[in-house]
Amino acid sequence: MTSHYGNEVPAExxxxxxxxxxxxxxxxxxxxxxxxxTTFLLSVVNAGWMDSANEGYVLGLALAYGGLGQFxxxxxxxxxxxxxxxxxxxxYGAFWISFWWLVxxxxxxxxxxxxxxxxYLFAWGIFTLYMTVAATRVSGAVLAVFVLLTLxxxxxxxxxxATSDSITHIGGYIGLLTAIAAWYTSFxxxxxxxxxxxxxxxxxxx
Numbered sequence: 001m002t003s004h005y006g007n008e009v010p011a012e013x014x015x016x017x018x019x020x021x022x023x024x025x026x027x028x029x030x031x032x033x034x035x036x037x038t039t040f041l042l043s044v045v046n047a048g049w050m051d052s053a054n055e056g057y058v059l060g061l062a063l064a065y066g067g068l069g070q071f072x073x074x075x076x077x078x079x080x081x082x083x084x085x086x087x088x089x090x091x092y093g094a095f096w097i098s099f100w101w102l103v104x105x106x107x108x109x110x111x112x113x114x115x116x117x118x119x120y121l122f123a124w125g126i127f128t129l130y131m132t133v134a135a136t137r138v139s140g141a142v143l144a145v146f147v148l149l150t151l152x153x154x155x156x157x158x159x160x161x162a163t164s165d166s167i168t169h170i171g172g173y174i175g176l177l178t179a180i181a182a183w184y185t186s187f188x189x190x191x192x193x194x195x196x197x198x199x200x201x202x203x204x205x206x
Contacts, residue, residue, distance in 0.1 A: 021076070021081060024079055027076035031073030033183065043176045073085075084134055102120075121160060124153045148174060152178050155167060159171050
């Protein structure tokens with residue numbers, strides 16, 4: 001049996017043996033919600049809906065919710081024995097903390113900042129790409145999040161290297177779709193708990 005974010009019952013485990021972290025609530029809705037909200041607000045800037053000079057308004061959210069909130073969700077996924085969720089949430093929590101540091105320390109004033117940030121985004125795209133491969137065994141909803149996020153990172157990296165606002169805006173729009181997909185998956189998880197049944201389809205993989 002597999003949850004919408006990859007928590008699974010090992011086939012070889014005796015029925016009488018408690019599952020790892022069975023006493024813990026599913027941390028995936030928290031991690032996905034934190035990721036979605038922070039990604040949405042940054043993508044509003046990247047899509048050109050708000051002046052990029054106001055990017056700093058995302059900083060508090062990036063540190064507290066996208067960063068610490070997701071990182072905590074990742075630690076709880078470790079306790080539940082879910083390697084995929086633990087790696088994903090811990091890593092993207094660290095991403096948002098590093099983003100907070102970059103903007104807080106005004107990385108844009110560094111020499112050749114666009115090229116440096118482009119490589120930063122591209123490297124995260126590589127990580128997200130191989131997590132997308134792993135996501136094919138989780139659920140359709142999670143897979144959609146990772147496919148869209150991979151595209152977001154690569155297009156934003158391209159926009160930085162080309163110093164093109166138009167390309168960055170495209171990356172911003174893909175980021176908005178990524179946030180919506182993550183919100184959907186989070187909503188599906190939390191309502192499955194409160195209603196005690198799966199209200200929204202997530203296409204779980206077996």
